[in-house]
Amino acid sequence: MALPALFGSGGRKGGNLGAGSQAISGQTLAAHPHLSSAAAGPASPGARSRRNDLIRSASLRLALVYAVLFMLSAIVFMSFIWWATVGLLEREVDAAIVADARALSERWADGGLPALADSIRQRVASNVDDDALYLMVAPGGATIAGNLAAWPDGVTRSDVTYQLRISRDGLRSLAEVEAFALPGGFKLLVGRDVHARVILKRLLTDTLLWAMLMVGGLGLSGALIVRSLFRRMVRNVAQTTRAIASGDLTQRVPLSGSGDEFDRVAETINHMLDRIARLMDGVRQVSNAIAHDLRTPITRARTRLEDAALHATSTEEMQAAIERAVADLDGVTAVFEALLRIAEIEAGARRSAFAELELSALLDDLAELYGAVAEERGLTLELTPSEPIPIFGDRPLLQQAVANLLDNALKFSRPGGTVFLGAVRDGGWARITVADGGIGMAPAELSRASERFFRAESARSTPGSGLGLSLVQAVAQLHGGQFLLENRGEGAPGLVATLVLKAERPPARIADRMEAPSSVPHPDETVPPLHSPP
Amino acid sequence: MRILLVEDDQTVRGFVAKGLKEAGHVVDQADNGKDGLFLAVSESFDTIILDRMLPGGIDGLHLLETIRAQNNRTPVLVLSALSQVDDRVAGLKAGGDDYLTKPFAFSELLARIEALGRRGKGETGPATRLVVADLEMDLLSRQVKRGGQKIDLQPREFRLLEYLMRHAGQVVTRTMLLEGVWDYHFDPQTNVIDVHVSRLRQKIDKPFPVALIHTIRNAGYMLRDE
Ligand SMILES: Nc1ncnc2c1ncn2[C@@H]1O[C@H](COP(=O)(O)OP(=O)(O)OP(=O)(O)O)[C@@H](O)[C@H]1O
Numbered sequence: 001m002a003l004p005a006l007f008g009s010g011g012r013k014g015g016n017l018g019a020g021s022q023a024i025s026g027q028t029l030a031a032h033p034h035l036s037s038a039a040a041g042p043a044s045p046g047a048r049s050r051r052n053d054l055i056r057s058a059s060l061r062l063a064l065v066y067a068v069l070f071m072l073s074a075i076v077f078m079s080f081i082w083w084a085t086v087g088l089l090e091r092e093v094d095a096a097i098v099a100d101a102r103a104l105s106e107r108w109a110d111g112g113l114p115a116l117a118d119s120i121r122q123r124v125a126s127n128v129d130d131d132a133l134y135l136m137v138a139p140g141g142a143t144i145a146g147n148l149a150a151w152p153d154g155v156t157r158s159d160v161t162y163q164l165r166i167s168r169d170g171l172r173s174l175a176e177v178e179a180f181a182l183p184g185g186f187k188l189l190v191g192r193d194v195h196a197r198v199i200l201k202r203l204l205t206d207t208l209l210w211a212m213l214m215v216g217g218l219g220l221s222g223a224l225i226v227r228s229l230f231r232r233m234v235r236n237v238a239q240t241t242r243a244i245a246s247g248d249l250t251q252r253v254p255l256s257g258s259g260d261e262f263d264r265v266a267e268t269i270n271h272m273l274d275r276i277a278r279l280m281d282g283v284r285q286v287s288n289a290i291a292h293d294l295r296t297p298i299t300r301a302r303t304r305l306e307d308a309a310l311h312a313t314s315t316e317e318m319q320a321a322i323e324r325a326v327a328d329l330d331g332v333t334a335v336f337e338a339l340l341r342i343a344e345i346e347a348g349a350r351r352s353a354f355a356e357l358e359l360s361a362l363l364d365d366l367a368e369l370y371g372a373v374a375e376e377r378g379l380t381l382e383l384t385p386s387e388p389i390p391i392f393g394d395r396p397l398l399q400q401a402v403a404n405l406l407d408n409a410l411k412f413s414r415p416g417g418t419v420f421l422g423a424v425r426d427g428g429w430a431r432i433t434v435a436d437g438g439i440g441m442a443p444a445e446l447s448r449a450s451e452r453f454f455r456a457e458s459a460r461s462t463p464g465s466g467l468g469l470s471l472v473q474a475v476a477q478l479h480g481g482q483f484l485l486e487n488r489g490e491g492a493p494g495l496v497a498t499l500v501l502k503a504e505r506p507p508a509r510i511a512d513r514m515e516a517p518s519s520v521p522h523p524d525e526t527v528p529p530l531h532s533p534p
Numbered sequence: 535m536r537i538l539l540v541e542d543d544q545t546v547r548g549f550v551a552k553g554l555k556e557a558g559h560v561v562d563q564a565d566n567g568k569d570g571l572f573l574a575v576s577e578s579f580d581t582i583i584l585d586r587m588l589p590g591g592i593d594g595l596h597l598l599e600t601i602r603a604q605n606n607r608t609p610v611l612v613l614s615a616l617s618q619v620d621d622r623v624a625g626l627k628a629g630g631d632d633y634l635t636k637p638f639a640f641s642e643l644l645a646r647i648e649a650l651g652r653r654g655k656g657e658t659g660p661a662t663r664l665v666v667a668d669l670e671m672d673l674l675s676r677q678v679k680r681g682g683q684k685i686d687l688q689p690r691e692f693r694l695l696e697y698l699m700r701h702a703g704q705v706v707t708r709t710m711l712l713e714g715v716w717d718y719h720f721d722p723q724t725n726v727i728d729v730h731v732s733r734l735r736q737k738i739d740k741p742f743p744v745a746l747i748h749t750i751r752n753a754g755y756m757l758r759d760e
Pocket residue numbers: 404408409412436438439440441449450454455456457458459463464465466467468469470494495723
């Protein structure tokens with residue numbers, strides 16, 4: 001009995017699905033070069049760099065990703081349609097052939113050759129659709145039963161499903177058949193006319209191809225839309241930055257007002273631009289001031305040297321001139337160094353030198369250093385003792401800042417005057433105060449006192465370059481604090497200078513000490529109002 | 535002293551070398567990092583003056599780190615046009631013993647070099663008593679006597695005198711005092727050091743016929759027995 005074994009090999013099918021999907025994806029692949037060449041534009045001379053730009057363009061990449069995703073999903077979708085229609089039909093034909101063959105084999109087992117022939121005739125007669133094909137032949141090739149004229153050429157093996165062109169009733173058609181060997185040299189052919197299915201398949205292929213074309217078009221236009229959306233969103237930023245790059249620092253990125261992600265990016269950029277503008281202003285102000293205030297001593301030194309070279313009559317005279325010129329140049333160096341130091345502090349680079357330190361001990365030391373100076377000038381320096389105030393800061397800079405304040409207070413004091421130095425802790429703030437009973441300043445000048453090189457009219461006769469308070473201001477800002485300069489008021493002469501610093505930070509915040517300081521105090525760290533001086 | 539001077543600016547180098555020779559030192563010169571390194575490792579010096587920015591691939595700090603890695607403990611003074619405090623710290627961290635920013639006064643350089651050279655000689659261990667002429671300082675009991683007469687000093691005055699006595703016979707500049715006695719690394723704008731030295735003079739020199747603390751014009755001070 002060979003038949004059961006034969007049946008075992010029937011019913012494997014489905015290769016067509018793969019072939020079909022290959023055809024479709026071949027179509028999509030063809031769409032890719034089309035897409036990119038359309039986007040890249042004609043390859044004219046000079047178009048090469050433009051093409052490179054386009055490849056690097058984020059908007060184009062986004063568009064391409066969109067198009068590819070869109071088409072991939074279309075392909076998956078269409079493959080499913082193909083599998084669910086044509087594939088299903090094919091599987092049904094296969095199943096029908098196998099079922100037929102199984103039934104016939106049972107007839108053979110029951111009644112032998114005559115029963116089988118009988119049954120075939122019956123089936124041919126009762127097949128309304130006229131799509132079932134049967135043929136049983138004797139060993140000589142003579143037809144015993146069936147609706148095929150002759151055993152088709154080439155159908156020899158029994159484990160293959162054959163696709164054949166057949167001609168029935170003068171009509172050419174397509175069939176799918178399987179052959180089975182029967183004992184005694186008889187052969188059986190079972191098949192189906194699949195003409196209708198072929199028509200359907202062609203129809204479906206055409207439809208899907210057209211659909212694919214449309215999908216391509218849609219994908220492309222979708223990609224273009226995505227690209228222009230993206231472009232519109234970055235265009236504002238690009239325009240602003242371009243304007244700024246070409247020197248117009250007043251430009252800002254317009255906000256849409258919706259508060260979306262792009263608004264937030266725009267806000268951050270504007271914030272950054274504000275800060276850059278402020279720094280640039282500082283640089284401009286400083287370079288103007290340098291031009292102004294350094295020229296004077298340099299000119300003086302130069303004049304002295306030239307004068308000595310031309311007119312000096314003795315070595316002593318020459319030496320004296322040179323010494324004075326060297327002193328002038330030392331003054332220039334000092335100003336220069338102070339400017340650099342202030343710039344360095346303002347840039348926030350010195351945050352890395354922050355450490356925990358104790359303020360009242362620092363003031364003790366400075367009071368000791370300057371107390372002698374005060375005494376020598378007939379003044380009194382009074383230190384108000386305080387409990388320890390731990391803070392987090394840069395020791396040399398704080399020393400320098402307080403020294404500058406003491407220097408001013410002593411310099412502008414009246415003979416016999418007293419200078420007060422003290423520090424108090426006030427909530428999260430440490431407040432260092434230097435008060436004097438000196439000449440004071442006009443209210444209008446107070447706010448300008450910490451500008452670089454600013455010196456009040458009344459200070460012209462005292463030595464100095466007008467950089468002391470600029471440094472104090474910068475140090476205050478570096479420490480997230482504030483510098484305040486006020487008249488003592490209530491008829492008392494003199495000034496009160498207050499340096500407000502953040503008191504010791506909680507250890508958790510120490511980790512972010514590297515963050516760039518903002519010159520604008522954070523809303524939640526505004527400095528508390530000033531108390532009256534000691 | 536035998537001094538190695540590594541500096542690329544010819545004017546500065548020539549001027550410094552001349553000044554050092556006038557002060558009685560022997561000076562070897564190099565104008566780039568490679569030659570400087572070669573000299574520093576192949577010969578022995580009492581002090582090295584090293585510019586931070588040098589041509590020839592090896593800059594000052596690199597040179598310094600290299601010789602320190604070879605266990606060469608020669609005192610080094612780093613010269614730099616970078617004045618920022620952080621740069622100073624970097625210079626000292628790399629193994630420098632002192633740091634001076636350009637432009638500098640030659641007197642300042644000379645004073646610091648001579649102080650370094652003496653430190654290099656490793657003095658006589660941790661002294662407990664300093665003596666200059668008839669001035670005696672006991673570091674343990676923290677007592678100062680001159681001509682057998684006890685002198686009362688404030689703690690800071692004591693430290694100032696101690697510094698001067700340890701550098702007796704040498705010029706000590708105001709900046710050296712500010713750094714060495716007060717540990718301040720900023721410009722105090724006023725003549726604070728002069729005031730403190732003059733206070734010290736009141737106690738040490740005034741009551742006695744011979745002055746020990748001398749002002750050196752354009753340079754600083756010197757405590758010396760005359
Ligand atoms: N305590 C004070 N009393 C009166 N005026 C003051 C006082 N402090 C500052 N000023 C005024 O503010 C100006 C700026 O002070 P600032 O310390 O910045 O410069 P300076 O003392 O003139 O020079 P520098 O500090 O660079 O040696 C002074 O020139 C002076 O007019």
